[in-house]
Amino acid sequence: MPCLSARIRTKTEWDALTPDEIDLFNRKVVCRTYPAGQVIFVQGDPCKGLYFIEDGLIAARKVDEEGQSAIVRLAYQGDTLGYRPLLAKENHRATAEVIKDAKICFIGAPTMHRLLRSNPRLGMLFLEHIAQALGEAEERLFQVAALSVRTRIIHLVVLLRDHYGTTTSDGTLFVELPMTRRDLAEMIGARPESVSRALRDIQDDGLMDLSGRTVRVDQIDRLIDELHHGLHI
Amino acid sequence: MPCLSARIRTKTEWDALTPDEIDLFNRKVVCRTYPAGQVIFVQGDPCKGLYFIEDGLIAARKVDEEGQSAIVRLAYQGDTLGYRPLLAKENHRATAEVIKDAKICFIGAPTMHRLLRSNPRLGMLFLEHIAQALGEAEERLFQVAALSVRTRIIHLVVLLRDHYGTTTSDGTLFVELPMTRRDLAEMIGARPESVSRALRDIQDDGLMDLSGRTVRVDQIDRLIDELHHGLHI
DNA sequence: CGCCAGGTTGATTTCGCTCAAGCAATGTGG
């Protein structure tokens, strides 16, 4: 059972690999499973290679000396972790922690550089991928800098919809929040209590229905509208 | 007088170009000067190519429908603007505005793709560059999400030191803040009044001396210490 | 000159944080 299955590969930058290179990849790769809560690498560590996420959910978290903490990125199935420090030739600047049980394939830096040298197209696809990641980071930077907690929460629910949303036959949307309130808070630069209150506010306004970690949204348009036109118009 | 002078080129990703490619670049490039305040491209515009900054200072600003606004990146001499949308194949997601009079060279997307195809090393250097930009964006994301206005201002002064700081023979550091209070505020996700007050607080604590847009710092260590050990320890 | 953008300061309000209590769900050991 190869780690880099065709089904996942074709949706990622690894699609650029030739059969020979896929073979090299599969010979060099080391796969293992990680339970939720496990740490994959720690901020400050040298970057030994890439982590390809076959399944699960991982958060990249930054912490400073005073214990202030924020989640700067989420990585889903098909995503790759560690490419930023590998390509920037830096140490890890965040700690990667498993949020939902994961299967992760590690590929060492030397193999990675060999692949990048032998296959320019792989580099181009990474370039495209990292350019999109930069766009998302700048988008979140704008949100945290300029928007209220309530608005940021709505943005987050809409974001999580991509991977954790399902729509029933009658058009109702369910989003399963994949993490604790604490982690949701760290995603948007807030406190867990503020997240609770903001979620309740939004619920009281009839925009969503919350039970545990499941959000039910009847009219997604009303949520999206608030993002575009602001409150109470 | 070629736009891509050797002095600037060698410090940037354009160092990868062969003499032939430099020739192509110089034939295709269109250079002009922009006074402060001028807009280079607007968020939402399709990305027509790259803007290489020969001199000056440019801010990438995001604005939403309600007028909320934040500066998500600064671009200095030698930096390139527009590579993110070009590589991610997206429209511009920010507006580029000249902060300090600039000389900027435009290179069209077709030429750029031709260069990227002919020279894989150029792609690798862009990869390295954009990986660093992502690191900086995530760093600022963390700061805005987790730190106080006062701390963010100190981070900003330390950041601006790289390009706008000079140290006199007696070790005193002068940093020339290159923009208005309003723009400083938009850099850190705050209001101009809050920036004024935070600067005054820091001054009252004897950490810096402020006159107009010039910051004098006698003991840079004390500023850096506050960043690492927090306040009043 | 008068005007205006940039900047500071003050008064007041608001949003979100801190601290603290309480509750439900889950786990653990006797």
Next chain:
DNA sequence: CCACATTGCTTGAGCGAAATCAACCTGGCG
């Protein structure tokens, strides 16, 4: 099987940092 920790979540009360609103100063500049 039950007493009890533990963890995640919510809610409340009070507080504080920063936003808002507004006045006023300053130095260009037409």
